[in-house]
Amino acid sequence: MCTLEKRGRVYLLTLTGSDEHRLNPTILGSIRSALAQVRADSGGRAAALVTAAEGKFFSNGLDLAWARVSPSDRTRELGSALRATIADLMSLPMPTIAAVTGHAAAGGFIIARAHDYVVMRGDRGFVYMSELDIGVPIARYAMSVLRSRITDARALRDLLLRPEKMKAGEAERKGVIDRAVEGGVEETVAVAVRMAEEMAAKGWDGGIYASMRKGAFPQVFRDLGLAEDTDEDISRVFISKI
DSSP, X not given: OEEEEEETTEEEEEEOSSSOOOBOHHHHHHHHHHHHHHHHHHTTSSOEEEEEEOSSEEEOOBOHHHHTTSHXXXXXXXXXXXXXHHHHHHTOSSOEEXXXXXXXXXXXXXXXXXXXXXXXXXXXXXXXXXXXXXXXXXXXXXXXXXXXXXXXXXXXXXXXXSOOEEOHHHHHHTTSSSEEESSSHHHHHHHHHHXXXXXXXXXXXXXXXXXXHHHHOHHHHHHHTOOOOOHHHHHHHHHHHO
């Protein structure tokens, strides 16, 4: 389902295969297992994560065909698995970069946008929030992720309420992604890895980085059900560092 490679201080997580990387509990469990390995291996030391994918798709969203086999049971299981994966990404104690190497739709784009940064190949592919077109709602925590990352209300409107299929150049101009990369998969991953290397080289404390992220986007963490840092927590860490 995915591979994990360590390049110095950079962890490269890659969704493998040429399929659409539809998100079901199996692939989400594989991602979560890789993230747990990254968390344990880094031990809070300076590091960074890049997530990429093989094939035409970064991810084409939730595996609705899997969920529809038994909606009363599987829909809840799928929603819980996606939420847990987003929580793992948002709380990872290091900078995170999504290298969108193909189409990223619906839940697949939410996974990408749960990273701190998104770079996207410029020669093909699009981002697309398809929920309105297919007639399904977006969970509150997922909407919080999008609102926290896409601060231009018009861009968020176009993404959600039209809903537009945005190519990399337009998505960059509207602030939906951070950078459109000239070239294909290799160039996009290379740009993301260089960004990750530069940040990892700063030597930032992973726990402090995670705390800063939590403080910057408190509503996301509340909607994910993750505990916020209290003043006492921050004071205790501050005292331990001086």
